[in-house]
Ligand SMILES: Nc1ncnc2c1ncn2[C@@H]1O[C@H](COP(=O)(O)OP(=O)(O)OP(=O)(O)O)[C@@H](O)[C@H]1O
């Protein structure tokens with residue numbers, strides 16, 4: 001299996017603090033990889049560096065063999081990477097349907113004049129976009145909520161909607177930042193299955209940040225462990241479970 | 256129709272065009288501007304130059320007004336829209352006042368004393384036609400991928416970005432379209448009054464436009480239409496109370512905003528579909544009441 005994402009010597013300093021320090025890891029193509037570590041270890045910062053939300057201090061990120069270090073966030077989706085946020089960021093006042101429809105924009109190519117004058121190309125492509133949004137919503141089990149306002153959805157469904165919106169951009173790599181945060185064990189279980197299904201159905205690679213050990217160990221084929229901004233270990237779930245430094249730093253306390 | 260009433264209708268129709276533009280920028284893209292009167296001024300003076308000095312037809316003047324205002328807004332957008340936070344808002348404020356001061360001191364176009372003798376090309380008919388075009392184009396825009404991208408910027412800028420939306424580009428688009436509307440409104444105003452003066456386009460005017468958009472309800476085109484009509488008529492109706500006029504106007508606006516904090520139409524759009532849905536709900540409620548009444552009767 002080849003690697004879809006390669007991170008080399010990635011470093012991010014905030015003033016004196018090295019939030020991410022010389023981190024190297026790869027994400028396998030078609031696989032589900034996990035990024036774990038205690039609070040403040042630098043996990044979210046790595047997502048922000050990959051997606052161009054933060055500029056790197058040093059190091060590089062390459063995707064499908066091309067260097068994408070410090071690419072503007074809005075170009076990242078085009079390149080083939082989308083993400084969700086640890087603190088859910090939906091288009092809050094829009095309906096579930098409009099959240100997904102908005103993200104489908106990249107599948108259309110009609111221009112401003114087509115919009116203003118409702119030319120045939122606008123009508124044709126809009127129809128396709130709406131079908132695409134509906135299809136995604138039914139795959140993700142949100143079709144019956146499509147007219148609900150995003151903000152009013154229960155927490156678990158908001159997370160699910162955010163994933164749906166990310167999928168609307170046809171990514172080849174999906175970054176999920178603590179998708180199970182705030183979920184009960186039942187919902188977490190469901191989510192695990194959902195992530196697996198998504199990977200198979202959409203033929204994409206997943207990198208997931210997670211605190212729930214069960215979820216990470218059960219789901220991921222490859223795990224990267226961070227601590228204080230540095231990579232502690234990197235390997236299969238079994239290897240990670242057996243790694244002494246990891247157990248000391250992270251798993252040790254009865255997690 | 257009395258010419259007084261016609262005059263107010265024309266003024267509200269002209270205001271409406273500027274308000275529609277600002278509605279796109281503030282209500283849909285979420286950017287506040289306190290310099291839109293500046294774009295109106297650029298429109299008014301550009302159109303007047305075309306028709307008065309170059310003797311060009313009115314529609315050319317209107318097109319030039321839209322283009323000049325759009326061009327000016329593009330320059331401001333380029334300088335400020337990449338900056339975070341409220342720089343844009345402050346920049347528009349400075350821009351509006353700068354335009355007014357430049358015109359005040361530019362004697363070639365009448366300076367602070369103003370510019371009389373502009374041909375009275377603006378008629379009720381051409382205002383209404385432009386109003387309709389303005390509403391239709393705006394409604395089409397906000398319900399397209401371009402409009403949805405602007406709304407996404409308003410809702411959650413970072414999420415919009417990682418969803419592949421070039422937020423700078425869509426803010427710029429909202430700004431440029433919005434300024435073009437203001438330019439057209441300025442052109443109509445000048446050729447209605449037949450006289451333009453820099454102080455007609457002060458910050459007070461910019462603020463008035465923003466108040467109308469908020470009053471009508473952010474993100475609602477029908478709200479903006481209603482707001483423009485109500486808030487142009489209100490001060491005229493209040494002429495009877497003369498010096499208390501502005502006080503009563505202010506209190507009325509505050510009162511309505513307390514009663515309907517999201518504006519007159521707050522998020523609701525008046526379309527044939529939404530009206531049908533509303534009547535369907537009313538009919539259901541009525542049917543339910545009738546059923547209940549019948550049941551009660553049956554029970555007796
Ligand atoms: N924008 C920022 N400015 C300053 N410091 C930051 C910024 N973003 C993150 N940090 C710091 O970088 C470190 C790593 O933060 P990060 O959010 O990446 O941790 P995390 O591993 O995602 O933790 P958690 O599990 O709590 O989400 C923390 O010490 C944090 O305070």
Ligand SMILES: [Mg+2]
Pocket residue numbers: 043044045086
């Ligand atoms: Mg985090």
